[in-house]
Amino acid sequence: MATAVLRLWPDALLDIGPPTEEGFYYDFELKHRFTPDDFPKIEEEMRKITKENQVFEKSIQTRAEALAYFESKGQTFKVQRMGDIPEGEPISFFKNGEFVDLCAGPHVMRTGNVKPGGIKILKVASAYFRGNEKNPQLQRLYGTAFKNKEELDNWLLMQEEARKRDHRKIGTEMGLFAMDPEYVGPGLPLWLPKGTVLVEELERLAKETEFQAGYVRVKTPHLAKEKMYKTSGHLPYYAESMFPPMEMLEEDERKKRDALMERRADLIQLAEGMGKAIAPNPSGYTEEQVRHDIQKLETEITLLGGRYYLKAMNCPHHHRIFAAEPRSYRDLPLRLAEYGTCYRYEQSGELFGVMRVRSMNMNDAHIYCTAEQFAEEFRAVNEMYLKYFKIFGLDRYQMRFSTHDPARLGQKFVNEPELWKKTEDMVRQVLIESGINYVEVANEAAFYGPKIDVQVWSAIGREFTIATNQVDFAVPARFGLTYRDRDNTEKTPLCIHRAPLGTHERFIGFLIEHYAGNFPLWLAPEQVRVLTLNDEAPLVEYAKSITAELRAQFVRVEGDWSANPVKAKIANAETSKVHTMLVVGQRDLEAGVVSVRLHGKGNVGAKPRGEAIADLLTSIRERRA
């Protein structure tokens, strides 16, 4: 592709072009802006190149030769990329026809190995050079190539099928949720009645599971004073992702606070100057005194209060619940659970259907425990994850173990090298013992401790972090949380943050794509619909009595005894993805049976009414797939 682009636009600057899961891309810097109208032209040129059947020739050059080559071509990005190759490593080049590029290895031996019909340019987008938003943006051309046209067409067809599973599309079609950016706001989904069913079924699952695992439930407000997030350490590091605070102060109080803050800023500057001890300090005002006064001002400012933040996480509230009563080692582990609603001001371009939103319901819980209890608790949490994955038939997942980076202690990560090592060892131990498939990634931990993120892939191939399990050895101490131990001393507990079902928003978005909207019976918004062959009174009576019986058993059932032809009624029920249809006609009425039809599977035959109902109830109770 790069060869073709260079032929068409010789002034294009090249960055790099690696393969991806669906093909490949190449980044270019070019005055001309690519549009889809250019795609056929580029494809045409690529086809010519495949016909030329150029051989990919490898050559090794010295660093100086390579640099000189790219500099002579004015390829500044390539020159920068050269810096990424470690000193002493051979610099390999590949040449095909007139095109020469830095490359670790060719993906095919000759351009002719790709048949002209198998090539397609997919889309153009932009990307930051080296993925850093401070760097210039390049134009990224995505393309794909298959051995021949048939394989390409097959792949395109699959892409088309995948698009049909998009949770935004199905969510609208099925009436699960709605977005109202004009009145409610972007990223603030409204759960419609059918989507709320999913929300509540998941909550019920979580509540049952957590109850059995010894959790207790709590409820906390959606906002808190500024002091909360200063203490937790989320401010100012997290402020970017939080909704701006609500200012509660009256005009004069605000002036007072601003004055105090100004004074504080001055003192901080003074203290810094003193630290460097540039000038003599005739006033006799010592650095220690200044620090003390800053502290006093801090307290005064926070006591004025006046600022409330919508919570972006539940942990601080739970910490205050821990602090609300004196705790003994006998109370531990204390597992506080809540489906807490959090608000995060995600950047506008990051919003994505219901998968990435600004208001979210988290399947949250915080486990306060001793260091001795930690491994057992952590293992129990992991097991809960696996239990959920089994229920949802989720087999493509990966645990991502995120650890700290010792070089960034005190900046990105709290400066507790020993605790980091200790907790990371504990987590690693649990992972190895449980035989869980995981990868370890450095420098990705939370500021307060290592974490495990669970990556899942939806049927469409979208990858998401759906759940998280984090260790926190820092924030409980910042809140001064303690329990009285056996030896009558106060100790600080460890805290495990966990959210196996993530947020309703992302989890449901994921489930929609996972099931393509065809939910298992226990989750289905409309579980059963009773359909009559016609609208004659005795038949309608029969259908109504079945409906009433199911409804009394809390089955989500609707009835359709309209005068429409049964074919039409079935078509309606099928398009609404009703899980089970009970079709009744004169025959069924006389025999006391119902004809069972399953969504997507068709008619499965008649069953005695009582048996059909019992089967439904069992499947729901057992949450069968």
Next chain:
RNA sequence: GCCGGUGUAGCUCAGUGGUAGAGCAACGGUUUCGUAAACCGUAGGUCGUCGGUUCAAUCCCGACCACCGGCUCCA
């Protein structure tokens, strides 16, 4: 937030410098029928918002908002 694209009825989409259509859904009738769509009719829109060009703008231009594809970031 950045780059590019898009914005017409509840949904999917046509369309034009002289103030708008189709299918499905909705509503009213007719149809009484055994496993994916019976027929007739009715209603529905400040053509994302604001401004500009023009005799005239849904169409051309600009700004903003929102959404989509990426990047960055994340549950």
